[in-house]
Amino acid sequence: MINLLRGELYKLRKSKAFFICCTAAVLLVGLVYWMLFLADAVQRGEVANGTGGVYVGVAEAGGQMQEVSGRLLEEIGIMEVLQQMISNSAAIIMAVFAAIFVIGEYGTGAVKNIVGKGYAREKIFLAKYIATVAACLVILALTVVFTVLAGGVIMWSAGIKQDWSGAFFADLLGYCAIQALLGAAVVGVVAAISEACRNMAAGIAIGIGLLSGLSAIVINGLDFLIRWLFPQSTLRMADYWMLNLMTECPLQDIGASFAFRAALVSIVWIAFMAGAGILHFKKADIK
Amino acid sequence: MEYVLRTENVSKVYGSHKAVNRVCMHVEKGAIYGFIGQNGAGKTTFMRMAAGLAAPSEGSIWLFESEDLEKQRVRIGGLIESPGAFASMTAAENLELLRRQYGITDKNIVKELLALAGLSETGKKKIKNFSMGMKQRLGIAAALLRSPDFLILDEPINGLDPQGIIEIRELILKLNKENDITILISSHILGELSKIATHYGIIRDGALIEEFGAQELNERCRRCQKLVVDNVELAANILEETLQISTFDVPGQHVIRVFEHLEEPAGINAALFAGGVSIAESYLAGQDLESYFMERLGDVPAKGGQND
Numbered sequence: 001m002i003n004l005l006r007g008e009l010y011k012l013r014k015s016k017a018f019f020i021c022c023t024a025a026v027l028l029v030g031l032v033y034w035m036l037f038l039a040d041a042v043q044r045g046e047v048a049n050g051t052g053g054v055y056v057g058v059a060e061a062g063g064q065m066q067e068v069s070g071r072l073l074e075e076i077g078i079m080e081v082l083q084q085m086i087s088n089s090a091a092i093i094m095a096v097f098a099a100i101f102v103i104g105e106y107g108t109g110a111v112k113n114i115v116g117k118g119y120a121r122e123k124i125f126l127a128k129y130i131a132t133v134a135a136c137l138v139i140l141a142l143t144v145v146f147t148v149l150a151g152g153v154i155m156w157s158a159g160i161k162q163d164w165s166g167a168f169f170a171d172l173l174g175y176c177a178i179q180a181l182l183g184a185a186v187v188g189v190v191a192a193i194s195e196a197c198r199n200m201a202a203g204i205a206i207g208i209g210l211l212s213g214l215s216a217i218v219i220n221g222l223d224f225l226i227r228w229l230f231p232q233s234t235l236r237m238a239d240y241w242m243l244n245l246m247t248e249c250p251l252q253d254i255g256a257s258f259a260f261r262a263a264l265v266s267i268v269w270i271a272f273m274a275g276a277g278i279l280h281f282k283k284a285d286i287k
Numbered sequence: 288m289e290y291v292l293r294t295e296n297v298s299k300v301y302g303s304h305k306a307v308n309r310v311c312m313h314v315e316k317g318a319i320y321g322f323i324g325q326n327g328a329g330k331t332t333f334m335r336m337a338a339g340l341a342a343p344s345e346g347s348i349w350l351f352e353s354e355d356l357e358k359q360r361v362r363i364g365g366l367i368e369s370p371g372a373f374a375s376m377t378a379a380e381n382l383e384l385l386r387r388q389y390g391i392t393d394k395n396i397v398k399e400l401l402a403l404a405g406l407s408e409t410g411k412k413k414i415k416n417f418s419m420g421m422k423q424r425l426g427i428a429a430a431l432l433r434s435p436d437f438l439i440l441d442e443p444i445n446g447l448d449p450q451g452i453i454e455i456r457e458l459i460l461k462l463n464k465e466n467d468i469t470i471l472i473s474s475h476i477l478g479e480l481s482k483i484a485t486h487y488g489i490i491r492d493g494a495l496i497e498e499f500g501a502q503e504l505n506e507r508c509r510r511c512q513k514l515v516v517d518n519v520e521l522a523a524n525i526l527e528e529t530l531q532i533s534t535f536d537v538p539g540q541h542v543i544r545v546f547e548h549l550e551e552p553a554g555i556n557a558a559l560f561a562g563g564v565s566i567a568e569s570y571l572a573g574q575d576l577e578s579y580f581m582e583r584l585g586d587v588p589a590k591g592g593q594n595d
Binding site for chain 2: 002003006010011014015016104108109110112113115116117120283285286287
């Protein structure tokens with residue numbers, strides 16, 4: 001298993017896709033901050049509204065734009081940016097990378113070099129699964145670090161006082177830990193699906209589809225079905241789906257019950273998808 | 288007899304299609320086993336099952352006389368269908384990756400294998416820029432990484448230029464003779480295969496129709512005068528007594544094959560006729576290996592290879 005993991009680590013080091021995804025995650029953070037910086041400049045009258053396609057205001061029903069009360073950079077803090085980055089762009093980048101990293105092995109036929117060479121198939125799959133999740137967590141960590149660092153610099157340059165107290169870092173740590181667990185579960189689902197479909201286009205499409213609403217429709221549909229069949233039931237499937245939990249995760253003062261539920265959901269999904277992937281991989285013919 | 292690979296009634300079914308049908312193969316230790324069949328005959332599917340890439344639908348496989356295949360497959364190297372290499376890596380990087388995955392501590396092995404496969408000069412060239420032949424060589428190098436006792440090579444000379452074919456042939460012979468590696472090899476270039484194989488297996492429509500040794504093949508392809516006569520005993524007597532010919536055989540009830548005096552077939556015909564033997568057919572026969580295999584594979588009628 002150690003040898004297999006060493007191999008996966010070597011592949012990651014040589015993977016162009018991994019470095020491209022890391023760069024994309026960082027660039028997207030920069031892009032969001034650039035947009036906010038521009039919006040702040042618009043708000044302060046330094047540049048005209050609409051510069052660079054950035055409009056600052058609240059659109060009302062009649063199409064009229066009203067001024068936003070309070071300074072944008074103060075209203076939207078580092079944690080809010082982080083929330084947007086993790087639950088949207090970072091999650092999609094992680095899913096895309098997971099699909100590329102897993103399916104690339106089949107596309108090149110490289111998996112043949114290791115299957116049937118004395119290693120149990122479950123170990124081969126697990127090594128790939130662990131490496132994929134770990135690599136995606138690196139992407140997530142980069143997103144977090146860059147969001148916090150760039151946010152700090154921008155706040156400082158805009159003259160906005162940022163709370164760097166212990167409470168901020170405690171919230172940040174708790175939030176990131178839960179997002180990491182939930183993110184690992186999302187990557188686990190994509191990795192297992194990618195192993196099963198073994199087609200790059202299909203794997204990426206499924207990964208993005210999963211994150212961009214397909215699962216929400218399915219989960220909401222299930223909730224509707226449960227309410228229709230059992231009107232007295234308080235069970236909500238959405239409470240147990242990691243993507244919902246990722247967006248619902250509070251930025252501050254995360255309660256123990258939410259943290260426990262998120263951790264439990266993540267662990268169950270990670271274990272379930274690992275098990276399903278192993279079962280499929282053990283029986284699959286390698287071409 | 289010690290077998291490196293032995294199978295019993297191994298089949299592989301995809302839906303309603305039986306890709307491999309009850310194959311009983313015997314690969315002796317030290318052999319170079321040429322596996323011959325048309326496209327889609329089931330060669331690759333069978334090799335994939337032997338290498339552990341696919342599970343048989345039925346039947347049994349023994350490797351090194353053991354049924355513990357997972358353990359024994361450590362001793363196998365394989366190049367099946369295409370060399371599985373990462374296109375964005377160099378040859379050295381691909382081998383280095385496998386070295387790490389296999390847990391081989393000797394770091395020099397990568398350089399040695401690159402030299403063995405003639406890829407030392409490829410440097411930073413990525414696999415995506417390799418020719419087919421270079422990829423094949425890399426596949427063979429990768430298959431040799433764990434010093435296997437048994438190599439499974441599926442069309443290893445595909446895409447190689449004539450010089451490359453010669454090099455791979457010499458490499459295979461060297462591995463077999465000097466390293467005592469048993470080799471199961473499939474190829475469409477039958478003439479090339481016949482230069483190295485010690486044993487053959489012919490697969491047709493998923494079924495292994497025949498297994499034989501190289502000596503037997505040479506015997507079967509031997510040039511002769513074939514005669515179809517009414518009285519075989521009398522004909523044999525005339526050949527021995529009158530013409531002093533001793534190298535002939537009687538493969539059928541009315542058939543005699545004469546292996547000498549082939550420069551004077553008319554003389555043999557005349558002597559037999561004079562002795563009272565009625566000759567229905569007389570022709571010079573004998574095949575090159577390719578036409579023999581084609582005949583067995585069902586591409587040409589049985590007499591298609593005759594050279595009269």
